[in-house]
Amino acid sequence: MPDEVAAAADMIGGAQALLVTAGAGMGVDSGLPDFRGSEGFWRAYPPYARLGLRFEELADPEHFADDPELAWGFYGHRLELYRQTVPHTGFDILRRWARTRPTTVFTSNVDGHFQRAGFPADDVAEVHGSIHHLQCLRLCGYGVWPADGPDGSIDVPVDEDTMRATGPLPRCPGCGALARPAILMFGDTGWDESHAAPALARHADWLRERRGTGLAVVELGAGTAVPTVRRRSELASAASGALVRINVREPEIRHDRGVGIAGPAAATLTAIDDALGRPGTG
Template structure:
């Protein structure tokens, strides 16, 4: 871990953390794009979270709802990485978490909603594709369990989906703008458990580096932005992230 004067000067300045699927794998939530990820094992499964297939095919929607019911998200617990971020935030250090994950575990661990920016939305809510109405995922899954294979929106009868950004959908412009603003304002940018291959989220690493932030990448596999990083860490995230944050608190 770099320990020069510039790094030390960042201790009380804003720390931004971009988290990806690798942060949640230790909680039992699979990495979809990794070497053993779901998409590599079952390419057809990607259709279940692809907007065009989902909207066009009721059978895809039925399978998607079954997948949501059986998701490991509902039994997952925050791990050491999630808890370390909460401890860091509660110690009084300025922190913003920008996450590619949709599992909500940062908030379950105790981070305030205002400190977490969910780039790809959340699986804990549903949204209507017609009128935009939102509601808790738990209520929609109760309807599935009661026999509704493809529960429609209760407000307008439109197609419901998880409140996530599916493949084929664009990120919310306002959410992305906030992520870029946080990235440009931070002194330290940690990219943790992300392959940095999915755009536009991946470009935040370069934005941080070009803006003068200290860039640290924590990921098991090489990323396209490793050459820009001040430090690259290959250790397990549950051990590496708490150590990095502890170093920033000294």
């Protein structure tokens, strides 16, 4: 899509500030599984296919009370997967663009990969929280603490044949109750958002300060099933019309307020970056 790539390069090259928004599709090029639809999820986790359990059913806080080994089998495996996975080259490109103008990130991903790629934690708004932080299931008041701390990382052994946790489960340091990831799950009324809230507030202030000042939005892998990220992208780019939407399956742009590119994140960002390096672009 050379025309779309050139148009995206013009928008990004001429921007005075960048908002990077990202959904689950951003991590696929790093090797993370694609959870789109039950079939994609079950290909990644065959034991759940045998049980007939969908992603939405497992990402439910009720399991921590009803069947904690099932709950921590799912989240313990994901925690270790995200620790071991290296962010793809597209993150490096975004980081380089961020060095030339004010940039902030808004993501529904809980993997912490923007921070691992070098983005300052204060500049990453995680609207669904982070799997790298834990909270008390009972909300005893202890607050949120890191799963990766100076005294060692929380380790949850998982039997990959059954996808159930084995051995001791993480506990709250304050009251000793079962711990859970500090992320927003489906039907979740017990999420402790205290860790995520400051960055989300800074993000809102950042957007208010830069509306009408040449802001461009680069959206990556954000689908319509959970439209939080797409809505943020569209609202933030409403004044400038500078929205670059990169999505393998759903690249459409409403009201001609930007450019949509049907492609994966890493390859598309590389193509735009190459275009930015050509004379007369940006």
